[in-house]
Amino acid sequence: MREPHATGDFCIRTPGRRIVIIGNGISGITCARHIRKRDSEAYITIISGETEHFFSRTALMYIFMGHMTYAHTKPYEDWFWEKNRLHLVHDWVTRINFDQKELQLQQQEPLHYDILILALGSKPNKFGWPGQELQGVQGLYSYQDLQMMNDTTTNCQRAVIVGGGLIGVEMAEMLLSRNIPVTFLVREEGFWRSILPKEESELVMRHLREHHVDLRLNTELKAIRDNGSGRVQAVVTTAGEEIACGFVGLAVGVQPNIKLVRDTALEVNKGILVDQHFATNIPNVFAIGDCAEYRVPVPQRQSIEQVWYTGRMHGETLAHSLTHQPVKYTPGPWFNSAKFFDIEYQTYGMVPNRWEEPVDSFYWEHAEGRIAFRAVFNGEDNRLHGVNGLGMRLRHEFFDQALRENWTVEQVLVKLGQANFDPEFYDRHHREMLQAYNQQFGTNLELEKKEKKGLLSYFWR
Numbered sequence: 001m002r003e004p005h006a007t008g009d010f011c012i013r014t015p016g017r018r019i020v021i022i023g024n025g026i027s028g029i030t031c032a033r034h035i036r037k038r039d040s041e042a043y044i045t046i047i048s049g050e051t052e053h054f055f056s057r058t059a060l061m062y063i064f065m066g067h068m069t070y071a072h073t074k075p076y077e078d079w080f081w082e083k084n085r086l087h088l089v090h091d092w093v094t095r096i097n098f099d100q101k102e103l104q105l106q107q108q109e110p111l112h113y114d115i116l117i118l119a120l121g122s123k124p125n126k127f128g129w130p131g132q133e134l135q136g137v138q139g140l141y142s143y144q145d146l147q148m149m150n151d152t153t154t155n156c157q158r159a160v161i162v163g164g165g166l167i168g169v170e171m172a173e174m175l176l177s178r179n180i181p182v183t184f185l186v187r188e189e190g191f192w193r194s195i196l197p198k199e200e201s202e203l204v205m206r207h208l209r210e211h212h213v214d215l216r217l218n219t220e221l222k223a224i225r226d227n228g229s230g231r232v233q234a235v236v237t238t239a240g241e242e243i244a245c246g247f248v249g250l251a252v253g254v255q256p257n258i259k260l261v262r263d264t265a266l267e268v269n270k271g272i273l274v275d276q277h278f279a280t281n282i283p284n285v286f287a288i289g290d291c292a293e294y295r296v297p298v299p300q301r302q303s304i305e306q307v308w309y310t311g312r313m314h315g316e317t318l319a320h321s322l323t324h325q326p327v328k329y330t331p332g333p334w335f336n337s338a339k340f341f342d343i344e345y346q347t348y349g350m351v352p353n354r355w356e357e358p359v360d361s362f363y364w365e366h367a368e369g370r371i372a373f374r375a376v377f378n379g380e381d382n383r384l385h386g387v388n389g390l391g392m393r394l395r396h397e398f399f400d401q402a403l404r405e406n407w408t409v410e411q412v413l414v415k416l417g418q419a420n421f422d423p424e425f426y427d428r429h430h431r432e433m434l435q436a437y438n439q440q441f442g443t444n445l446e447l448e449k450k451e452k453k454g455l456l457s458y459f460w461r
Helices: 026-038 057-064 079-083 143-152 166-176 198-210 308-323 396-404 409-414 430-441 449-459
Strands: 018-022 043-048 086-090 093-097 102-105 115-118 122-124 159-162 182-185 214-216 221-226 232-237 242-244 247-250 254-256 272-274 285-287 292-294 335-340 343-349 359-365 372-378 384-390
Touching: 018 026, 026 043, 026 086, 026 308, 057 143, 057 166, 079 086, 143 247, 159 166, 166 182, 166 247, 166 335, 198 214, 198 335, 198 343, 198 359, 198 372, 198 384, 232 247, 272 285, 335 396, 343 396, 359 430, 372 409, 384 396, 384 409, 396 409, 409 430
Parallel strands: 018 043, 018 115, 043 086, 115 285, 159 182, 159 247, 182 214, 272 292
Antiparallel strands: 093 102, 122 254, 221 232, 232 242, 335 343, 343 384, 359 372, 372 384
């Protein structure tokens, strides 16, 4: 059988080629699995100094909270890797010689490669605050971060979290699960206001305060005080207030983890620069996941995508290119999901935190203030731009189709029952949403017949 040739920077597929992946997160592992599915002869090595086995990074918080153990977070049994001939190396790469195609390791002998895939991930941001290197001051990204947080919060009387994003909420929930009071410093006028519109931000803030989070808005960190023995004692805000604490969580975003390759021939900016095939400027060297930065971003996408599902798609796309034929990364409409304590959050398409005409918005919020839906659309032709859902589960396939096919907001609303993904006995709200839209925009829309039928069957169950 003739082996397919690849074009550009892709090497010819040859029997027994040595493929080395640095990083065992979702990007690297997905790529390795899909290469193996299509190439039974490649020698695939996965290197990670963080952990020996792949684990679900999003589940770190549940280990801390006692809901899971580390073993529970591993999607594959330990025997899976040997059975599929995926060679694991538990070590740190200290240097890459791109000319010799050689990797220097911290503890083991050097490794050579024919194809190198960089899946180096992210690292938490730090902005040069005095005291940011003290014991008890950290972000939350790696398994080592989790272990350190577990150790440093023992006997902690109060914690301070700096930043207003998703990781900060996770850290707050983790700390409160151990009855550690939390003060949350947010420099913006509302929680996550760089992402969320005002109403969604206020809904989340109410929920955080219901969980006894001491939320401080328009408040910035100035310095972190030492207790005299190298451990955090307090934080000082730019307003001069001192808040005593035994732990400081830095949740001010992450950045590509590219220290390993920064002073090399590999071209980097904020991340490792890649084309739409994830190829770098060096032949047969590729970058995927959090560390990759597109030279030319995909339309309606950021140049760096640091989300679990995009990492998985990166791995699948590169594996296809390396084993079949080169394909460009075409991810489709943006989506993301998260949780704010008990409130689930989903977003599909583009929902900015602020907008101007001709962009328009429809917002509905349940009277109890824990469920909300927003649709942003073109005010001239009503074409949907994106939606936010809070406190409800929306079906990804529905909104992916709506956005790909340029549905109007009204087409979406009359079919909204099809988008509901809540469990069987949860309340349905799409009739109330449609009535709110009619009232706000002076329309007279009705649910499609099958939507009405679905509601009747729900109420008569």
